[in-house]
Amino acid sequence: MKKPSAKIRDxxxxxxxxxxxxxxxxxxxxxxxxxxxxxxxxxIDEAELQAAFEQVTKRFRGGQGVTTGGKKGAGESGGATPTATDASGAGAGSAGEA
Incomplete structure (x- = not known):
């Protein structure tokens, strides 16, 4: 059975x-x-910090590095940049609350 486009959008x-x-x-x-x-x-420069985070990621993935291709790989690499950027912002906000 086909889903209506409105349901898919929801x-x-x-x-x-x-x-x-x-x-x-x-x-x-x-x-x-x-x-x-x-x-x-x-x-530290944000790009340099991101590169350091990527090295840590490779280390814990067993040297595999960031995957390429596929939906999961695209989501992981796309999520890496905001996480590094948000980490300082989100962490700074929670530091004031703690």
Whole structure:
């Protein structure tokens, strides 16, 4: 049975909201960890920090690096940039609350 386009759009909207919530939760987690490690006190260029995070990612993936191709790979590499960017912002906000 085919789904009407309106129902598909609703499902996409719900999934996008779930993705946004998941990315925020991940960014806050990484931000808290980064602050505990002392990254909040280091002045470093955002691109350099992102490169360092990518090296850590490779290390914990067993040297596989960022995957290419496929939906999962595109989502992972697309999520890496906002996470690194949000980590300082999200972590800084939660530091004031803690």
């Amino acid at each position: 499902e996409i909207a719900k999934l996008q909201e779930q993705l946004k919530i998941a990315e925020t939760r991940e960014a806050e987690r990484i931000g808290r960890i980064a602050l505990k490690a002392g990254l909040g006190e280091i002045e």
